[in-house]
Amino acid sequence: MSDAPALVELRGISKSYGGVHALKDVSFAIRKASVHALVGENGAGKSTIVKTLTGVIHADEGQIVIDGEAASIPDPPAAYRLGILAMYQEPTVFQDLTVAENVFAGRHPRTRAGTVDWSTIRRRAKQLLGELGADFGPDRPVRGLGVADRQLLEIAKALSSEARLLIMDEPTAALSPPEVERLFDIVRGLKERGVSIVFISHRLEEVEAISDTVTILRDGTHVATRPTAGLPRSEMVQLMVGRSLDQLFPKEEAEIGDVVLRAEGLGRRGVFADVSFEIRRGEIVGLAGFVGAGRTEVARALFGIDRLDAGKVSIDGRGFRPRSPRKALRRGLAYLPEDRLTQGLIQPLSISTNTSLAVLPELTPLGFLRPRAERALARRFMEQLRIRAFGPSQVVRSLSGGNQQKVVLSKWLAAEPRILILDEPTHGVDVGTKADVHRTISHLAAQGLSILLISSELPEILGMSDRVLVMREGRLVAEIGRADATQERVVAAAAGIAEAA
């Protein structure tokens, strides 16, 4: 198997964003009819490789060789024509169209008259869905399908075309264990048909179970490509991390005080139920669980973005009904959203404008903005959070991802909140920035802030939190103190596996 010829070869691929290297001279080969795992921490460069292969971005240097010939992939349609397909974490489907049409969107089969051949579309979609063991029909609209079902749909799409390389980016993140098993069966079936699969997952046991070859990336560099069989998990971890956990997460000791926020029996119909917890002064509470477990939804409801259907919240012992973000801010609650680029920042404006957004009333005593106070505020946070920029007037769009994240953080810190909800605060930032963000979080807690930290990165949760809450399928399933919190315990709770003693 390992001497099968290469389908895709990356040769010396480099890519940088505004001086930060996302990929540095990465070379490896993906063999035909094999499952090739890509592992590495967040920010290691996995998604940059995916984007390069699918034509979303272009490498600064290096070459992609397909079937022994240099290939150029200028845009996603070109990748599609080469038989390279990617399934993203959140499947990209057409909500308004039926399942069957989604499978063939953009390349409808035609009758001899050149019209859309609906009977073929329905028949082939039905057949493909049957092969994949889907329990939904071809005629229903996609709107309302769950993540697992939409993934099946994406796979059906890939099967219906001449896919030669299927990239699965964290396909199991939102799946339950039986769904993962079913997905693996499908992946093995695809391999038998001669399709190569790039499999990206944070769960190393899945990598061991499904992949033939592993490529390990760290900070944008290629560390190793080896057969999975000869690579013990411990060694994989060592290669991925390359450093010990303590270095990564410098947690300051904080004095833990009274309960600041108490949530009792929170629920939102069809999303989460019976969520109760409390956060104390100076405490960092980690909220762990797989994507789709309902963590972000709880945070959004607390902050007044989505409506709560059940439950009570109190801040400092006084009742609080989350109705709008504005009200939440006034009670000292701030929320740093997961998708910082769309929800957290106004891209075309400057750092200082963005920083002052949540505190404008304080900066406009007579109805006129005081620009000097605004700039001073921005400078204070630029220093405190080490934001790399020319000055407060630099436009946010031109900053790197990590620095943008810090600007969002300053925006909320400027409001001087007492409870801060952080949703994936280091998603997609480089290692250096990550350490800065962690240092800041820890420092804020030491100053008496209460923090709810939502993260999919276990090391981050374990390193930062005083207490870890675990959610699964819309419910809080475990609460683990810092001393007892291990990777295994948290994963077991999140996956609903009874703990092995």
Next chain:
Amino acid sequence: MTAGMLTGRMRVSTDTIFRLRELGIFAALMFCLLFFGVKANNFLTVTNWQDIGTDVAIVAAVAVGETMVVLTRNIDLSVGSIIGLTAYISSNTLQHHHHASLVVIALLAMGVGLLCGLGNGILVALGRIPAIIATLATLAIYRGILFEITNGQNVLASNLPQNFLNLSSRNFAGIPSLAWMAIVVAAFGAALLRWVPWARDFYAIGSNPDAARFTGIPVARRLVAAFMLSGLLAGLGGFMFAARFAGVDATSANGYEFLIVTAVVIGGVNVFGGSGTVLGAMLGAVLVATINDGFTLMRFSQFWQEFFQGAAIVVAVTVDAIMFRKLQDVLRRRRRPELANVGGRR
């Protein structure tokens, strides 16, 4: 098999919600018929319905093209100006060439409309100017061109050939000829959206523009096509306008874009793209024309006529929003049925 039964039942309910939209307009239409039938004199007469049919024909034909554009998550505000421009070109050509074939004149109007649509498409798809701004600009530009070529003149009905003037008053099988034209256009539009692969892409583009691009759909080309169709049908609308009103000047069909967008929106074509049908838009056009006709017969003032048109838009969009939220709610519950009744029933 309780789980299977459960999802089966829920599936029915979402399908019903999708279909309810057209049923809703139909119900509103029935209500209007009843109301005006009782309240307004001469409402339920054949001649009145032939009048309504002729009135609605122009709006309906152009609304078919507008539907295509709105499906792609865009809008074409320039249709009123294109109707005016092509109406003048049609009647002006005819007053100088009395024996010209009406088919040729119609093709000329559609050709001019097609060029106007091409202009819109290029601005939106290649110039990346938001459609609402681009077509607002061409609304003024095409109207300006019309002012320039009319040079203050207008075409009088007395200068037009009789066969053209007869067009709007003739009936076939009791249905006015202009209404027949609209019916043919609607059937053509519905067939296009159902059976022609590239027109099918309009739904995909409006539903998720990024995914459409990733799927390899040539989005820019499709957008140009949608705007060209809208222009083409606005050109046909101009020809029909000239036949209907005989006299044409530089201000003809001013504000028609309002009637057309109203018909499309009331007809349930989602202004955020991706869903809607020609049938819905047609029902919307008929509803608007019926309300106007009924109010005129009941001698309501212009104020109340316009007021109710505006109110109808608000009602239609509100109903859409409420139904969409209900739908989301149903689907959300289906995702985790075991959490469906958190906080009690509502």
